[in-house]
Amino acid sequence: MAELKDIVYKVSLTSSYGNMHVEVSNLCFDSRKVTPGTLFVAVRGTQSDGHAYIEKAVAQGAVAVVCEKLPEMITETVTYVTVKSSAHALGVIAANFYDNPSDKLKLTGVTGTNGKTTTATLLFQLFTKLGYAVGLISTIENRINDTVVPSTHTTPDPIQLNELLKRMMEAGCSHVFMEVSSHAVDQERIAGIKFAGAIFTNITHDHLDYHKTFENYIKAKKKFFDDLNSDAFALVNADDKRGMVMLQNTRAAKHTFGLKKMVDFKGKIITNSIEGLELEVGGKNVWFKIVGDFNAYNLLGVYGAAMLLGEDSEEVLTQLSSLTGAPGRFELVMPGAKVTAIVDYAHTPDALKNVLETIAQFRTGNEQVITVVGCGGNRDKTKRPLMASIACRFSDKVVLTSDNPRDEDPMEIIREMQTGVTPTETRKTLVMADREEAIKTACMMAKDHDIILVAGKGHEDYQEIKGVKYPFDDREVVARMIKLMTH
Numbered sequence: 198m199a200e201l202k203d204i205v206y207k208v209s210l211t212s213s214y215g216n217m218h219v220e221v222s223n224l225c226f227d228s229r230k231v232t233p234g235t236l237f238v239a240v241r242g243t244q245s246d247g248h249a250y251i252e253k254a255v256a257q258g259a260v261a262v263v264c265e266k267l268p269e270m271i272t273e274t275v276t277y278v279t280v281k282s283s284a285h286a287l288g289v290i291a292a293n294f295y296d297n298p299s300d301k302l303k304l305t306g307v308t309g310t311n312g313k314t315t316t317a318t319l320l321f322q323l324f325t326k327l328g329y330a331v332g333l334i335s336t337i338e339n340r341i342n343d344t345v346v347p348s349t350h351t352t353p354d355p356i357q358l359n360e361l362l363k364r365m366m367e368a369g370c371s372h373v374f375m376e377v378s379s380h381a382v383d384q385e386r387i388a389g390i391k392f393a394g395a396i397f398t399n400i401t402h403d404h405l406d407y408h409k410t411f412e413n414y415i416k417a418k419k420k421f422f423d424d425l426n427s428d429a430f431a432l433v434n435a436d437d438k439r440g441m442v443m444l445q446n447t448r449a450a451k452h453t454f455g456l457k458k459m460v461d462f463k464g465k466i467i468t469n470s471i472e473g474l475e476l477e478v479g480g481k482n483v484w485f486k487i488v489g490d491f492n493a494y495n496l497l498g499v500y501g502a503a504m505l506l507g508e509d510s511e512e513v514l515t516q517l518s519s520l521t522g523a524p525g526r527f528e529l530v531m532p533g534a535k536v537t538a539i540v541d542y543a544h545t546p547d548a549l550k551n552v553l554e555t556i557a558q559f560r561t562g563n564e565q566v567i568t569v570v571g572c573g574g575n576r577d578k579t580k581r582p583l584m585a586s587i588a589c590r591f592s593d594k595v596v597l598t599s600d601n602p603r604d605e606d607p608m609e610i611i612r613e614m615q616t617g618v619t620p621t622e623t624r625k626t627l628v629m630a631d632r633e634e635a636i637k638t639a640c641m642m643a644k645d646h647d648i649i650l651v652a653g654k655g656h657e658d659y660q661e662i663k664g665v666k667y668p669f670d671d672r673e674v675v676a677r678m679i680k681l682m683t684h
C-alpha cells in the first residue's frame with residue numbers, strides 16, 4: 198500500500214485530476230489483471246492501445262489511472278494522471294512501487310544480438326563462486342541465489358522486473374546480472390532502473406520485424422548506454438563495428454574489450470579446441486571450458502566487468518576457468534559418442550555462422566557436418582533465407598525443419614528459407630517439417646566421427662505451435678537417437 202503521490206514521484210505529469218493521496222494496493226498495465234485498489238497504466242502496444250481498456254479497468258476497481266490522453270468518460274471517484282509517455286512512466290512507477298530496489302544492488306545489464314545469456318550466466322556463476330549472494334535475470338531462467346524463478350521473457354516487464362529485484366534485495370543479493378533486450382529498451386521496461394554497469398556484446402541481423410531498420414535497432418541498444426549514470430561503467434566489444442557507437446553519448450566511464458584492437462581488456466586466442474579455449478588474458482594463459490572464438494569475446498566481457506566491479510584478477514580467472522556457461526549453448530550431447538552432436542541456440546544468421554565456423558575449425562579429416570535448422574514463426578522473416586544459406590555454405594548436409602512455428606504454416610516458413618538456397622545446394626538439403634523426424638534423420642545419416650549441429654532451440658524444452666507449447670527438447674531427442682544407434 199502506498200499513496201499515489203509517492204508512487205508517481207519523479208514522473209513528469211502533464212496534468213492530474215482527483216485525489217493524489219489515494220491509497221494504491223496494486224499496479225498493472227493489463228486491464229484483465231485489475232483488482233480493487235489498482236493503479237492502471239494505459240500503455241500503447243503493437244496490437245492495440247491500452248487506452249481502450251481504461252473504462253474496463255475502472256469498472257474492475259482501478260482507483261487511479263495513468264495515461265497519455267484522458268478518456269472521454271471520467272469517473273468522479275477515480276484519480277487520472279496524464280504523462281507524455283505511459284511506457285516510461287510505468288517503469289519509474291514500478292520502481293517507486295517496489296522501493297527502488299535497483300538503487301540498493303549492483304546491477305549489471307548485458308545487451309547485444311548474441312551472447313547476452315552466456316555473459317549474464319557466466320557472471321552469475323562467477324560471482325556465486327566468489328562468495329556473493331547473486332541474482333540473475335535471463336532468457337533461460339531468473340535466479341535468486343539457488344532459487345529458480347521461471348522466466349517468460351529475456352527482460353521482464355517493469356512490474357515483474359522491479360518485483361524480482363526487490364526479492365533479490367530482500368534475499369541479501371549484492372550483485373545482479375540481467376539481460377537487456379532491444380525490445381525492453383524500446384518499450385521502456387528499464388526506465389527508472391539504476392545500473393552499476395552495462396555490457397555490449399555485438400550487434401548483427403535480428404528483430405527487423407519489430408525495429409524495421411538496422412539503424413533503429415542500433416538506436417535501441419545505444420539508448421541503454423545513453424541513459425546510464427555517470428557513476429556506472431559502460432563496457433563494449435571494440436571489435437564490433439558498432440561498439441564505439443554505443444559509447445558516443447554516454448556519461449558512464451567508458452571501457453573496451455576485444456581480441457584485435459588496443460583495448461582495456463585484451464585477449465588472445467592461444468588454442469581453440471572442442472575441449473575448450475586457451476586464452477591469454479590479464480597477463481596469463483588460462484584454459485576455459487567453453488569453446489568457440491565467439492566465446493572468447495563473452496569471456497573477455499565477463500572478465501572486464503568483474504574487474505570494473507572491483508574483483509581480483511587472479512581469483513576471477515581461476516574461478517572463470519572452471520565454469521561451463523549456459524545450457525544449450527554449444528552443448529555436446531553424449532560427449533565421447535562416435536558422432537559428435539552439438540545443440541546450440543543459434544537462431545540468428547550471425548550466431549549460426551559463428552557456430553558452424555567454430556565447428557569447421559575442429560574438423561580433422563573427412564567427417565561430414567550435418568545441420569538441422571529452422572526459423573521461428575511470427576518473427577523476423579528476412580533472416581530465413583540467410584540462415585538457410587549459411588547452413589548450406591558450411592555443412593555437407595542440411596535438414597530444414599521447424600523451430601516454434603507459432604501461428605505460421607511450418608511449410609511456408611521452410612519455403613521462405615529455401616529461397617536462400619542455390620540450385621546446387623538444394624541437392625544437399627532435405628525438408629522435414631517435423632523436428633523430431635528431422636533430428637532422427639540427421640542422426641541416421643551420420644557416420645562415425647561426423648558432426649551433427651542441431652541449431653535454434655538450445656535450452657528450450659518445448660515446440661510452440663498455434664499458442665500451445667508442446668514438450669520438446671533437442672538434447673533429449675538427440676541423446677535417445679545416439680543411444681539407439683550404439684546398441
Ligand SMILES: CC(=O)N[C@H]1[C@@H](OP(=O)(O)OP(=O)(O)OC[C@H]2O[C@@H](n3ccc(=O)[nH]c3=O)[C@H](O)[C@@H]2O)O[C@H](CO)[C@@H](O)[C@@H]1O[C@H](C)C(=O)N[C@@H](C)C(=O)N[C@H](CCC(=O)O)C(=O)O
Pocket residue numbers: 226227228229239240241242243244245246247248250284349350351352353354378379380381384
Ligand atoms: C511483440 C511485442 O513487442 N509485444 C509488446 C506489445 O504487446 P502487444 O502489442 O501484444 O500489446 P497489445 O495487445 O497491443 O496491448 C497493448 C496494451 O493494452 C493492454 N491490454 C490489452 C488487452 C486487454 O484486454 N487489456 C489491456 O489492458 C496490454 O496489457 C498492453 O499494455 O506491447 C506490450 C506493452 O508495451 C509489451 O509488453 C509486449 O511485449 C511482449 C512482452 C513480447 O512478447 N515481446 C517480445 C517480442 C520480446 O520483448 N522479446 C524480447 C526478446 C528478444 C530477444 O531475443 O532479444 C524479450 O525481452 O523477451
Ligand SMILES: Nc1ncnc2c1ncn2[C@@H]1O[C@H](COP(=O)(O)OP(=O)(O)OP(=O)(O)O)[C@@H](O)[C@H]1O
Pocket residue numbers: 309310311312313314315316336351376398399491492494495525526527541542543544547548549551552655
Ligand atoms: N559473443 C557472441 N557472438 C556471436 N555469437 C554468439 C556469441 N555468444 C553466443 N553466440 C551464439 O548465439 C547463440 C545465443 O547465445 P546467447 O543465448 O548467449 O545469446 P542471447 O543474446 O542471450 O540471445 P537471445 O536474445 O535470444 O536471448 C549461442 O547459442 C551461440 O550460437
Ligand SMILES: N[C@H](CCC[C@H](N)C(=O)O)C(=O)O
Pocket residue numbers: 351544572573574576600601653654657
Ligand atoms: N528471443 C528470441 C528467441 C528465438 C528462439 C527461436 N527458437 C525461435 O523461437 O525463434 C525470440 O523470441 O525471437
Ligand SMILES: [Mg+2]
Pocket residue numbers: 313314335336337351376
Ligand atoms: Mg538471451
